[in-house]
Amino acid sequence: MSPDSFAFIAGLVKSRSGLVLTSDKGYMLETRLGPLLKRDGLASLDALALKLRDPRAGALAEAVTEALTTNESSFFRDGKPFDHLRKVLPVLIRARPAGATLRIWSAACSTGQEAYSIAMLLGEVPLEGRRVEIIGTDIADGVVARAREGYFTQFEVQRGLPARLLVKHFRQEEGRWRVSPELRNMVRFERGNLLGELRGFGRFDVIFCRNVLIYFDAPTKARVLNALAAQLQPDGVLYLGGAETVLGLTDRLVPVPGERGAYERPREAALAG
Numbered sequence: 110m111s112p113d114s115f116a117f118i119a120g121l122v123k124s125r126s127g128l129v130l131t132s133d134k135g136y137m138l139e140t141r142l143g144p145l146l147k148r149d150g151l152a153s154l155d156a157l158a159l160k161l162r163d164p165r166a167g168a169l170a171e172a173v174t175e176a177l178t179t180n181e182s183s184f185f186r187d188g189k190p191f192d193h194l195r196k197v198l199p200v201l202i203r204a205r206p207a208g209a210t211l212r213i214w215s216a217a218c219s220t221g222q223e224a225y226s227i228a229m230l231l232g233e234v235p236l237e238g239r240r241v242e243i244i245g246t247d248i249a250d251g252v253v254a255r256a257r258e259g260y261f262t263q264f265e266v267q268r269g270l271p272a273r274l275l276v277k278h279f280r281q282e283e284g285r286w287r288v289s290p291e292l293r294n295m296v297r298f299e300r301g302n303l304l305g306e307l308r309g310f311g312r313f314d315v316i317f318c319r320n321v322l323i324y325f326d327a328p329t330k331a332r333v334l335n336a337l338a339a340q341l342q343p344d345g346v347l348y349l350g351g352a353e354t355v356l357g358l359t360d361r362l363v364p365v366p367g368e369r370g371a372y373e374r375p376r377e378a379a380l381a382g
């Protein structure tokens with residue numbers, strides 16, 4: 110592939126999704142875009158780049174972007190954020206009037222393990238008359254569809270999911286495990302781009318945005334963090350992945366003291382609403 114073609118594809122993917130492809134990622138383009146070349150009868154990545162230059166190639170650009178996302182996920186990933194959520198939920202519940210709806214967002218939800226982990230956890234917390242809405246969003250249509258269907262392989266359910274919760278919330282179907290209808294009904298999955306307009310999703314009490322900012326450059330991380338801060342309730346909590354932080358990127362979020370990976374709005378901002 111010519112350096113020009115690489116730069117064109119990398120620029121397109123970054124502008125659509127924020128994902129940064131450094132020049133050493135040529136092999137990744139070859140492997141991940143191979144199936145698309147085959148599907149569209151294209152001889153090379155140069156031919157693909159040429160086709161993408163056509164402004165009418167929006168659907169192809171979307172498919173290329175989706176193919177270059179990394180969708181790795183697991184149930185109760187890293188443990189800690191879920192332990193913290195278990196502690197913080199009763200506080201949030203008590204701070205809301207009876208009948209209120211707590212809103213929880215798994216932004217960049219991939220195949221849904223994070224959102225379903227939250228739903229399982231909620232099943233064990235007394236909600237004291239409050240309702241809960243869980244939304245999972247991701248830029249990649251394919252993973253959103255998978256999340257919605259709620260099928261997981263034996264390998265996937267063996268990663269992080271306690272046997273007790275597997276038995277309680279999953280059924281075996283055609284050699285795979287499917288999330289129970291009750292749990293599926295607790296979560297709504299939609300396509301959503303973190304670089305897009307986030308105000309339409311409304312305000313959230315809890316936001317998980319984990320293991321996606323690592324793929325962005327600093328200005329994009331800052332932009333997304335500021336947009337997420339604007340959607341977080343004044344007393345809400347944002348969880349980031351273990352290799353992610355707000356430090357040096359925004360002052361609209363600060364670490365929750367003593368809780369790795371958990372962030373909140375600074376007190377003055379919280380008081381202002």
Ligand SMILES: C[S@@+](CC[C@H](N)C(=O)[O-])C[C@H]1O[C@@H](n2cnc3c(N)ncnc32)[C@H](O)[C@@H]1O
Nearest residue numbers: 126178180182217219248249302303319320321
């Ligand atoms: C590594 S997965 C993380 C999944 C889950 N949050 C976790 O921590 O297990 C990253 C996800 O971010 C999604 N993603 C990448 N860029 C995005 C964007 N601009 N907006 C929304 N989702 C994005 C990818 O499609 C992928 O499913």
